[in-house]
Amino acid sequence: MTNRIVSGIQPTGRMHLGNWMGAVSNWVSLQSTHQPVLFVANLHALTGAPQLAEDMRYTTRQLVYDLLSCGIDPNRSILFCQSDVPAHSELHLILSMVTPIPWLERVPSYKDKRDALGEEWNHYGFLGYPVLQAADILLYHPTGVPVGKDQLPHLELTREIARRFNHRYGPILCEPVDMVTETPVLPGLDGRKMSKSYQNTIPITATQSEVETLVKRMVTDPNRVRKTDCGTPEQCPVFAYHQQFSTPEACQDVAHACRTASIGCVACKTQCAAALNRYLHPIRERAHTVTNQTIDEVLAAGRIQANQLASYTMDKVKQVIGFS
Numbered sequence: 001m002t003n004r005i006v007s008g009i010q011p012t013g014r015m016h017l018g019n020w021m022g023a024v025s026n027w028v029s030l031q032s033t034h035q036p037v038l039f040v041a042n043l044h045a046l047t048g049a050p051q052l053a054e055d056m057r058y059t060t061r062q063l064v065y066d067l068l069s070c071g072i073d074p075n076r077s078i079l080f081c082q083s084d085v086p087a088h089s090e091l092h093l094i095l096s097m098v099t100p101i102p103w104l105e106r107v108p109s110y111k112d113k114r115d116a117l118g119e120e121w122n123h124y125g126f127l128g129y130p131v132l133q134a135a136d137i138l139l140y141h142p143t144g145v146p147v148g149k150d151q152l153p154h155l156e157l158t159r160e161i162a163r164r165f166n167h168r169y170g171p172i173l174c175e176p177v178d179m180v181t182e183t184p185v186l187p188g189l190d191g192r193k194m195s196k197s198y199q200n201t202i203p204i205t206a207t208q209s210e211v212e213t214l215v216k217r218m219v220t221d222p223n224r225v226r227k228t229d230c231g232t233p234e235q236c237p238v239f240a241y242h243q244q245f246s247t248p249e250a251c252q253d254v255a256h257a258c259r260t261a262s263i264g265c266v267a268c269k270t271q272c273a274a275a276l277n278r279y280l281h282p283i284r285e286r287a288h289t290v291t292n293q294t295i296d297e298v299l300a301a302g303r304i305q306a307n308q309l310a311s312y313t314m315d316k317v318k319q320v321i322g323f324s
């Protein structure tokens with residue numbers, strides 16, 4: 001049996017460093033031991049604020065471009081667009097018939113999202129989001145699903161839905177196993193969690209000068225007001241970047257220099273941007289090789305492969321239900 005993992009990412013604009021550190025770098029590593037099934041979650045994206053059709057097309061292709069630049073290899077991963085595989089929607093509908101509404105209402109992110117977007121956009125899609133997620137996973141019989149600790153309740157719900165389906169119709173769907181990944185949380189430019197909604201991100205394919213400009217904008221230790229004040233690096237988002245992207249020696253030097261006020265924040269940020277630029281260099285180099293034609297070819301091949309895998313599950317599901 002193929003060691004397979006499944007994951008998706010919504011097309012919402014340029015992929016940022018937080019996405020890379022939190023998920024995508026792990027997918028790239030897992031390619032050596034597993035076959036990642038990765039999809040552009042454009043059906044899930046419909047639960048957010050509406051996008052124009054041309055924006056949706058653009059962000060979808062942008063995401064594929066970013067993923068390929070990051071090192072997702074179409075010879076080792078299946079990369080496709082969720083809406084190109086109708087089985088996602090079909091299984092979602094079937095699973096919605098075995099999912100009690102209270103299970104969905106207790107999902108914490110439902111309430112958060114509803115409150116964030118307001119009543120105008122409060123629709124079934126929010127409530128049914130975990131059912132679509134369950135379909136996304138169960139279609140491909142993964143040996144594992146890479147998740148952060150905060151996503152464990154969602155995966156447990158997927159297992160509950162699979163159990164309920166299997167209890168009613170027969171053992172068709174495999175209960176997915178979580179692969180909890182400890183990932184460093186990288187702060188955004190303003191020190192909060194890096195998120196597009198906060199507009200505090202650094203795009204993964206940012207140019208050298210973009211990185212320099214963005215790092216210059218970063219907040220620093222709030223208690224270090226003057227250059228002569230001694231700083232506390234642990235309270236500074238710039239130092240969090242040094243810890244990730246500078247060498248251990250450089251990191252130690254920066255910490256000491258900050259504590260003794262022998263470096264200014266401008267110089268510290270210049271070093272930080274240089275380290276980040278070195279880190280991003282291979283991604284930028286790969287990005288130069290990704291063309292529109294590459295994106296078309298990858299999506300076309302992914303569509304065929306994903307439909308083949310999904311139809312294997314759907315044939316069995318339809319058989320036990322009595323649809324075929």
Ligand code: SF4
Pocket residue numbers: 220221224231232233236237238239254257258259263264265266268269
């Ligand atoms: S010197 Fe560097 S680590 Fe210290 S507060 Fe300034 S930017 Fe942050």
